[in-house]
Amino acid sequence: MFFRRLMDSPWLYFALAGVALLAAVASQFERVDREVPPGEPQALASLRERQDLNVLFILIDTLRADRLSAYGYERATTPNIDALAARGIRFAKVESQSSWTKASMASLWTGIAPGQTGVMRFSQALPEKITLPAEVLQGAGFRTAGIWRNGWVANNFGFDRGFDLYYRPTPNRPSKGARRHSPSSHRLAGSDFDATQAGVEFLTGNRDHRFFLYLHYMDVHQYLYSETSPVYGSSFSDIYDSALHWVDRNVGVLVDSLRAEGILEKTVIVIASDHGEAFFEHGGEGHARNLYWEVQSVPLIIVPPFAIEGGIVVEEPVANLDIWPTVLDLIGMPALPDAEGQSLVPLILDAGGLESSPEELKGRALFAQLDRSWGGKNKNSNEIISIRREPYRFIYSQNAPEASELFNHVSDPEEQENIRGKDPEMAAVFLQEVEDFLARPKEDWEVPEVELDEMMRAQLRALGYAITPRDGVEEARHRAESDRARDGGKWKD
Numbered sequence: 001m002f003f004r005r006l007m008d009s010p011w012l013y014f015a016l017a018g019v020a021l022l023a024a025v026a027s028q029f030e031r032v033d034r035e036v037p038p039g040e041p042q043a044l045a046s047l048r049e050r051q052d053l054n055v056l057f058i059l060i061d062t063l064r065a066d067r068l069s070a071y072g073y074e075r076a077t078t079p080n081i082d083a084l085a086a087r088g089i090r091f092a093k094v095e096s097q098s099s100w101t102k103a104s105m106a107s108l109w110t111g112i113a114p115g116q117t118g119v120m121r122f123s124q125a126l127p128e129k130i131t132l133p134a135e136v137l138q139g140a141g142f143r144t145a146g147i148w149r150n151g152w153v154a155n156n157f158g159f160d161r162g163f164d165l166y167y168r169p170t171p172n173r174p175s176k177g178a179r180r181h182s183p184s185s186h187r188l189a190g191s192d193f194d195a196t197q198a199g200v201e202f203l204t205g206n207r208d209h210r211f212f213l214y215l216h217y218m219d220v221h222q223y224l225y226s227e228t229s230p231v232y233g234s235s236f237s238d239i240y241d242s243a244l245h246w247v248d249r250n251v252g253v254l255v256d257s258l259r260a261e262g263i264l265e266k267t268v269i270v271i272a273s274d275h276g277e278a279f280f281e282h283g284g285e286g287h288a289r290n291l292y293w294e295v296q297s298v299p300l301i302i303v304p305p306f307a308i309e310g311g312i313v314v315e316e317p318v319a320n321l322d323i324w325p326t327v328l329d330l331i332g333m334p335a336l337p338d339a340e341g342q343s344l345v346p347l348i349l350d351a352g353g354l355e356s357s358p359e360e361l362k363g364r365a366l367f368a369q370l371d372r373s374w375g376g377k378n379k380n381s382n383e384i385i386s387i388r389r390e391p392y393r394f395i396y397s398q399n400a401p402e403a404s405e406l407f408n409h410v411s412d413p414e415e416q417e418n419i420r421g422k423d424p425e426m427a428a429v430f431l432q433e434v435e436d437f438l439a440r441p442k443e444d445w446e447v448p449e450v451e452l453d454e455m456m457r458a459q460l461r462a463l464g465y466a467i468t469p470r471d472g473v474e475e476a477r478h479r480a481e482s483d484r485a486r487d488g489g490k491w492k493d
């Protein structure tokens, strides 16, 4: 009787629900505890003194910030990255320095604007005089490895300096169920899981030694996902999201293996991208053609070796130029001698509620550059330059300065309304800043010119670039664009 009454009582169900909730909360805590110890934001400032930290740098090519659930996207595309962001530092507004991989990566590694590194064309390599982060870390005794799947960062272009190991992983056939909707008819062999496996092998083999591991993922660029990835729809943009979910799983595998090796609490993880991807926001698809927000706004997440409750979100806009000055400062390594990017540590501490003086990091003008003639060796330059300074973004075209555009990026985040005519005074201010930027004296380092060998050509073709008869490079994807535009952006397999 009592039992029956109890069964009928709503309190039993409340009680059971309470127990279930407690268990769920407890297991959540247990999960977090097992992962890494908790830490207060002030512990970030003392990472400099630690002698045992590793760095895992994950570059996800072609990743626009607004597609990560960690950045508020409505689809749960990045559960693994979300978990890292939730206990780490997420930069809400990040500007890449170009929308083309090589120019952007040259700036990201050096902390120097594209026009100053001089890496603006397909044939140009990193000047040897510029110090790279891998050289700093190698010099400090780290074991260093770079594992990449994008031919634009190949050894020949000088990106291998400072790495003990620098290579493209052996491509395995993607599993039978892998889906590939590459915008290009050419395909990059293998999948990002090849890089993940090679990365896991490296970090497992170096678990007792300080290491720096750089992984450069390409499956978002390639629109490749697995049979178990969520399918969001059939448009190009939907498939991109499925590919991101797949790459996020690769990030999960890396984190799991750090945990299994017991070195998650000795590893700083950085997640970044070189540029975004357009889906007809300004009439085109892809990247490396303009500097609108969709190809320029990228994610940046820095994850300390402990869990900051609630994480830290930095709202102040920052640049990819700042990544390495920040990481090296955070772990107490010597600064890059040539970098113009700045350490964001004061901004991070400020956002973490600590006393800090980040004033000179606020309201900065963040520049990006693209020479639209990057695929031609001897073509005249056709440069565009953008400046982001809240609330504006200004886009200047060298060959048509009168067509420069000004957007209020805050009230018009999609950059649909050019307000240059409405606000000529502000446009004039930005125009002057562009002129000053271009008039800066060039550094005297030599920019090496590289001949493309057959292997590099094959790799670039696989990325969707065509080699022209005059030994220039153009994006083959571009040619299919008008067909897709007619098809409403849907990709026909």
Ligand SMILES: [Zn+2]
Binding pocket: 061, 062, 100, 101, 102, 274, 275
């Ligand atoms: Zn890229």
